[in-house]
Amino acid sequence: MDTGEPEPAGAVVAAAGGEKRAALLRQITEEGGFAFVASAEKAAAGDLRAAEAAREMAWEQLHSGPWRGVEPAWRDAYALACLHVASIRAGDDRRAALRALDMGLIMGGDLLRGELQAAVARVPAYRNGDSNGDGNGIDAERWMEGLSRNRDIADVFKVLPVKSLSCKQIERRTCISLEAFIHDYFLRESPVILSGCIDHWPARTKWKDIKYLERIAGDRTVPAEVGKNYVCNEWRQDLITFSQFLERMWSPDCSANLTYLAQHPLFDQIKELREDIVVPDYCSAGGGELQALNAWFGPDGTVTPLHHDPHHNLFAQVLGRKYIRLYSASISEDLYPHMETMLSNTSQIDLDNIDVKEFPRMEGLEFMDCILEEGDLLYIPPKWWHYVKSLSISFSVSFWWRTPILPSEGS
Numbered sequence: 001m002d003t004g005e006p007e008p009a010g011a012v013v014a015a016a017g018g019e020k021r022a023a024l025l026r027q028i029t030e031e032g033g034f035a036f037v038a039s040a041e042k043a044a045a046g047d048l049r050a051a052e053a054a055r056e057m058a059w060e061q062l063h064s065g066p067w068r069g070v071e072p073a074w075r076d077a078y079a080l081a082c083l084h085v086a087s088i089r090a091g092d093d094r095r096a097a098l099r100a101l102d103m104g105l106i107m108g109g110d111l112l113r114g115e116l117q118a119a120v121a122r123v124p125a126y127r128n129g130d131s132n133g134d135g136n137g138i139d140a141e142r143w144m145e146g147l148s149r150n151r152d153i154a155d156v157f158k159v160l161p162v163k164s165l166s167c168k169q170i171e172r173r174t175c176i177s178l179e180a181f182i183h184d185y186f187l188r189e190s191p192v193i194l195s196g197c198i199d200h201w202p203a204r205t206k207w208k209d210i211k212y213l214e215r216i217a218g219d220r221t222v223p224a225e226v227g228k229n230y231v232c233n234e235w236r237q238d239l240i241t242f243s244q245f246l247e248r249m250w251s252p253d254c255s256a257n258l259t260y261l262a263q264h265p266l267f268d269q270i271k272e273l274r275e276d277i278v279v280p281d282y283c284s285a286g287g288g289e290l291q292a293l294n295a296w297f298g299p300d301g302t303v304t305p306l307h308h309d310p311h312h313n314l315f316a317q318v319l320g321r322k323y324i325r326l327y328s329a330s331i332s333e334d335l336y337p338h339m340e341t342m343l344s345n346t347s348q349i350d351l352d353n354i355d356v357k358e359f360p361r362m363e364g365l366e367f368m369d370c371i372l373e374e375g376d377l378l379y380i381p382p383k384w385w386h387y388v389k390s391l392s393i394s395f396s397v398s399f400w401w402r403t404p405i406l407p408s409e410g411s
């Protein structure tokens with residue numbers, strides 16, 4: 001019943017996740033987190049300082065060692081504290097509330113995801129015509145112009161790794177049936193470009209409109225990678241708003257400090273953007289389950305170094321163009337994987353600056369490559385090595401799925 005009285009801060013959280021919350025606090029008590037539990041109780045009664053203290057304590061637990069070693073209950077505890085902070089801030093500072101909820105979605109565990117999403121939906125919408133609130137949005141016409149600007153081919157060659165587009169090109173097919181995809185490519189673990197399959201996605205037109213992106217996502221916090229690429233020492237991740245990300249991408253010195261929204265499950269976080277894309281039927285090949293749906297959004301010149309993943313990957317090029325080079329999974333040893341476990345799926349070879357003296361087995365290796373154009377889908381079989389460089393502002397979406405066994409492991 002709506003009495004017209006404001007609900008006490010924290011009541012929303014307690015009501016939304018009542019039993020889960022109680023069980024979580026019991027678990028955190030067992031983990032020795034008495035101070036967290038005491039602060040969470042006060043936060044539930046509307047004490048902002050206690051809510052922030054609880055969030056701080058959980059944050060410290062998340063950063064107390066390697067990410068994989070973090071006790072899952074502490075990730076849920078972090079999400080709970082974020083919910084409390086947001087619930088208290090929602091009335092006076094919607095951006096602070098939204099940031100807290102996004103941090104919960106990005107860093108928190110799964111237990112309270114539904115509650116975080118429901119709370120995001122309750123945060124008041126933007127004021128009309130003021131997408132990011134500080135009035136310094138990007139000029140929509142210049143953005144459109146930037147998107148449609150294409151380098152000529154001579155210019156493209158200047159930025160590609162040596163021998164690009166001189167070997168075998170990846171086969172290109174138009175809208176083939178699922179059966180043909182399975183028979184000709186999936187079972188043979190053979191890459192293919194599928195064109196004309198995503199023309200109906202709302203994203204193909206909507207994401208060209210910077211005002212739309214700012215309105216839907218401008219105030220949302222996202223993790224952006226900053227630096228040449230993830231194997232470089234100076235590389236870091238910044239948690240910034242989507243508007244700040246767009247501005248950095250658009251700034252004149254963006255090439256000096258590349259900012260890339262890479263491998264981020266943006267569509268789990270921002271439901272409106274999820275509605276702009278459609279999972280292609282090809283992802284049902286092998287009867288597997290979709291594992292992750294990731295966004296890759298960045299300026300001209302981003303590089304994802306040569307690496308491989310364990311999943312089938314259908315990679316959709318929604319905006320802009322990318323150069324992609326693939327090496328077969330069967331020649332892994334000649335690609336000099338890094339020794340450390342964390343980077344063992346990444347090659348030590350920098351394709352933009354190949355040192356053949358250090359990596360002699362690399363010379364003469366066959367590869368396949370392509371320029372992936374707007375509207376293309378690329379199938380990358382599991383464990384195939386891939387190197388990716390954007391040739392313009394680019395927004396791609398990867399669909400990763402696993403099958404019970406790899407086609408090559410079957411009978």
Ligand SMILES: O=C(O)CCC(=O)C(=O)O
Pocket residue numbers: 262296302303304309313315386388389396398
């Ligand atoms: O687009 C990129 O920069 C890299 C994409 C990638 O590595 C992937 O989808 O697995």
